[in-house]
Amino acid sequence: MKIEYVVLDENLRIDELKEYVALLPPERQEKIARYRFEKDKLLSLAAGLLIRRAIGESPITFGDHDKPYAQSGVFFSVSHSSSVAAIAVDDIEVGLDVEQIPDENRLKIADRFYHPHERAYVKEAQDQCRAFCEIWTRKEAVLKMTGEGISTDLTAFDTTALSLSAQLYTSSLNDYCLSVCSAEPLGEKMINISRLELKGLI
Numbered sequence: 001m002k003i004e005y006v007v008l009d010e011n012l013r014i015d016e017l018k019e020y021v022a023l024l025p026p027e028r029q030e031k032i033a034r035y036r037f038e039k040d041k042l043l044s045l046a047a048g049l050l051i052r053r054a055i056g057e058s059p060i061t062f063g064d065h066d067k068p069y070a071q072s073g074v075f076f077s078v079s080h081s082s083s084v085a086a087i088a089v090d091d092i093e094v095g096l097d098v099e100q101i102p103d104e105n106r107l108k109i110a111d112r113f114y115h116p117h118e119r120a121y122v123k124e125a126q127d128q129c130r131a132f133c134e135i136w137t138r139k140e141a142v143l144k145m146t147g148e149g150i151s152t153d154l155t156a157f158d159t160t161a162l163s164l165s166a167q168l169y170t171s172s173l174n175d176y177c178l179s180v181c182s183a184e185p186l187g188e189k190m191i192n193i194s195r196l197e198l199k200g201l202i
Contacts, residue, residue: 001094003180003193004053005086005173006046012198014041023202024048025060039083042198046085047078049201054089067147077144077180084176093183095145097137100176101129110135115158130177134170135159137179141168145181 014021014032021029028048035041051060058072070076077096078087088096107128110119118135125131138159143149145167159168166185171178171193180191 001088001090001180001182001186001189001191002054003086003088003096003171003178003191004050004196005084005098005178005193006050006196006198006201008039008042008046008083008085008198010083012042014038014045017042017045017198020049020199020202021045024052043080043085046198046201047080047087049198050085050087050196051076051078053201054087063147065147065149067144077141079140079144079178081176084173086178088180090182093145095141095143095181096178097140097144098173098176098178099133099137099140101133104129107132113139113154115155115160117158117160121160130172133177134179137177138168138170138181141179141181145183 021032032041032044035044054076055070055072055074058070060068061071063069074089075092075094076087076089077094079096079098081098082100084098086096086098088094110122110132114135122128122131122135139154142157142159143152157164159165167182169180169186169191
């Protein structure tokens with residue numbers, strides 16, 4: 001499995017990157033144009049370039065729950081948060097989520113959306129904000145792998161359970177957490193994580 005991510009330079013402007021936008025499919029270009037804020041445009045551009053790098057010119061189709069697939073047979077999942085955009089690429093179903101570590105005000109969300117075992121994991125952690133983010137990204141990664149989305153009852157599954165955690169991998173990226181979920185137990189599977197520059201994606 002390959003994971004690649006980009007950290008946006010705060011000085012970048014979408015107007016300086018028109019030639020990069022032009023490389024993307026029309027629907028992605030339209031999506032970028034619809035965003036109001038500069039950072040959202042740049043994140044969408046980065047996600048589009050990461051997808052292009054992963055699947056080349058392969059057309060994308062949409063399966064159940066509008067989950068995207070490359071017709072070439074490559075499986076991928078993209079995510080972005082604040083200044084980071086990331087993609088996971090594999091030869092089987094995969095889900096990826098990346099989130100910036102929140103402040104303590106977000107911790108109360110765990111009472112509503114986390115399984116009791118996950119809530120205990122957060123409460124017992126030395127760094128509760130990071131632990132909260134680990135669980136949140138793991139839940140999102142599971143739902144993106146299955147394609148179900150967050151309309152599912154988030155308390156109904158436990159990402160700390162051995163059966164499910166065997167399919168999950170979580171990594172820290174400074175002030176971010178990144179989690180990936182594979183359709184099968186990861187076992188000894190190699191996971192290669194690389195940071196790339198936005199202008200190096202073509």
